[in-house]
Amino acid sequence: NATSARAYFDDNFLQVIARGTEVATNSLGFGIGILQDYLNDKLEENADRRAVELSKLLTRLGPSFIKIGQSLSIRTDLLS
Numbered sequence: 001n002a003t004s005a006r007a008y009f010d011d012n013f014l015q016v017i018a019r020g021t022e023v024a025t026n027s028l029g030f031g032i033g034i035l036q037d038y039l040n041d042k043l044e045e046n047a048d049r050r051a052v053e054l055s056k057l058l059t060r061l062g063p064s065f066i067k068i069g070q071s072l073s074i075r076t077d078l079l080s
Contacts, residue, residue: 023061030057 009016030053037046058069072078 026057026061030054 030050033046033053034043034050037043037050055069058065
């Protein structure tokens with residue numbers, strides 16, 4: 001319920017901010033790598049390497065992100 005969720009996040013504000021920062025900083029490095037590949041026309045060349053990096057990133061971020069990765073691996077149409 002929305003009221004309970006609001007109370008939880010209000011009570012744990014710093015924890016929520018810390019987790020958001022962790023996700024953002026971990027993801028930023030991966031995003032920069034993809035951008036570099038795009039700008040240098042090396043998306044295909046580095047695809048396998050980026051796949052391994054993404055797998056490690058999702059594992060590091062935790063179970064919810066692992067589940068998102070599993071869903072995306074099955075539903076590749078969501079990425080195109």
